[in-house]
Amino acid sequence: MDPGSPYQWLKELRWEDRGIYLVRLLNACAGYVATGNIKNANLGLEYISHLTSPDGDAMQRMATYISEALSFRVFQHLPAACEIIMNSSSRMSNLEELVVKSLFYELCPFLKVSYLITNQAIVEAMEGEKMVHIIDLNASEPAQWINLLMALKKRREGPPHLKITVIHEKKEVLEHVGLQLIGEAEKLEFPLQFIPIVSKLQDLDFDSLSVKTGEALAISSVLQLHSLLAADNEMYARSSPAASKNLQRAVHMNQRTFAEWLEKDKINAYILSPDSALSPLSLSASPKMGSFLNDLWKLQPKLMVITEQESNLNGSNLMERVDKVLHFYGSLFDCLESTVSRTSLERQKLERMLLGEEIKNIIACEGLKRKERHEKLEKWIPWLELASFGRVPFSYDGMYQAKRLLQNYGHGYKLREENGFLFICWNDKPLFSVSAWRFRR
Structure with a gap:
């Protein structure tokens, strides 16, 4: 930075002051973007650019992706920005997707704890069962089910006949999971039937799951159900030609006109970007979610374990979403800062290709394109x-094993139990919830 630059003083800020200043700038910039004040938004983004860095401290890294998302909304029409972000995510190869998700699994303990708790609950629920069927709503990490094979192999009565149905929209990902699982089952001489189903979750044909009479069924959903909340937009557009025309008209508006349209047409604005936290749907599931959960219930699962992000990022208000991103993803970047070197290429890849893409989807996209619609457990329960x-409450054994696992990652990670539900925390802040459920007539 040029010593004579008007931004030189930003470089000289102490790190704690820089973090505070960044938060204020990002919130202010989000306000300008939301109201269509492009001049001040540009000015704010210019200041922010001199404070962020993808290889700096946790705040600088996270702010890099928030500012990129805000830039999309400033410099381009909203739908174009979403297309760029969605295309950048879809351009990720199958190998890259597997690698980046594996990095999250290895560098952070959240998925390991979720899998451990889920597997322990399955082992306990399936005690004495001779035929067990597991449905994984979005398989991408074979380690969970490899560990389950090992646990079931140790049963006193011997392992059950196990059928695992895995769902993913990419065939290559399913092939990778299947290759790992079948190979491990052969080594263990474990009777395993592996059934891959290529499908998006919202398009799942429940008849294809082939749940048979006599099978004890368990369902696992890890960070997947929230994606269904975006599907209501598509359902509404298909069912109402007038609504579809309004949606098409809206996506061609510039930022200021779009904001004005949202204010005038609150009904269609809600449908374009539903916010279950503020809408009447807070007392019931969204139409797509309700239908999906009802179909799961019809399968009569003996156990269903759900892991979701513990954050309400599904709001329609941009400023609120930016503020909640700062709190939720701030903790994720902070825990990486505490456990992984800043120069780690694996950390940089994880932050850029997974956390960064999620942040940009939450902030820069609306309507059908906004897939990351996290809700807190307080919404999932009703x-x-x-x-x-x-x-279904979790057992002491499962919680004890999970706490011991977290201790290996440092004192900042904690497990909290409330009313039979579990929260995986960083410095007392809940980041992920794990809940268990069963079929009830």
Whole structure:
């Protein structure tokens, strides 16, 4: 930076002051973007650019991706920005997707804890069962089910006949999972039937799951159900030609006109970007979610374990979403800062290709394109109970094993139990919830 630059003083800020200043700038910039004040938004982004760095401290790294998302909304029409972001995600190769998700699994303990808790609950629920069927709503990490094979192999009565149905929209990912699982089952001489289903979750044909009479069924969903909340936009557009025309008209508006349209047409604005936290749907599931949970209930699962992000990022208000991103993803970047070197190429790849892409989807996209619609457990509980699922408390053994695992990653990670539900925390802040449910008549 040129010593004579008007931004030189930014470089000289102490790190703690820089973080505070960045938060203020990002919130202010989000306000300008939301109201269409492009001049001040540009000015704010210019200041922010001199404070961010993808290889700096945790705040600098996260702010890099927030500012990129805000830039999309400033410099381009909203739909074009979303297309660029969605295309950048879809351009990720199958190998890259597997690698980056594996990095999240290895560098952070959250998925390991989720898998451990889920597997322990399955082992306990399936005690004495001779035929067990597991449905994984979005398989990408074979380690979970390899560990389950090992646990079931140790049963006193011997392993059950196990059928694992895995769902993913990419065939190559399923082939990778299947290759790992089948290979491990052969080594263990474990009777395993592996069934891959290529499908997006929202398009899943439940008849293809082939749940047979006599099978004890368990369902696992890890960070997947929230994606269904975006599907209501598509359902509404298909069912109403007038609504579809309004949606097409909206996506061709510039930022200021778009904001004005949202204010005038609150009904269609809600449909374009539903916010379950503020809408009447807070007392029931969204139409797509309700239908999906009802179909799961009809399968009569003996156990269903759900892991979701513990954050309400599904709001329609841009400023609120930016603020909640700062809190939720700030903790994720902070825990990486505490456990992984800043120069780690694996950390940089994880932050750029996974966390960064999620942040940009949450902030820069609306409507159908905004897939990352996280909700807190307080919303999932009434949705699942409305679908007639009953709560299942976790055992002491599962919680004890999970706490021991977290201790290996440092003192900042904690496991908290509340009313039979579990929260995986960083410095007392819940980041992921794990809940267990069962079929109830």
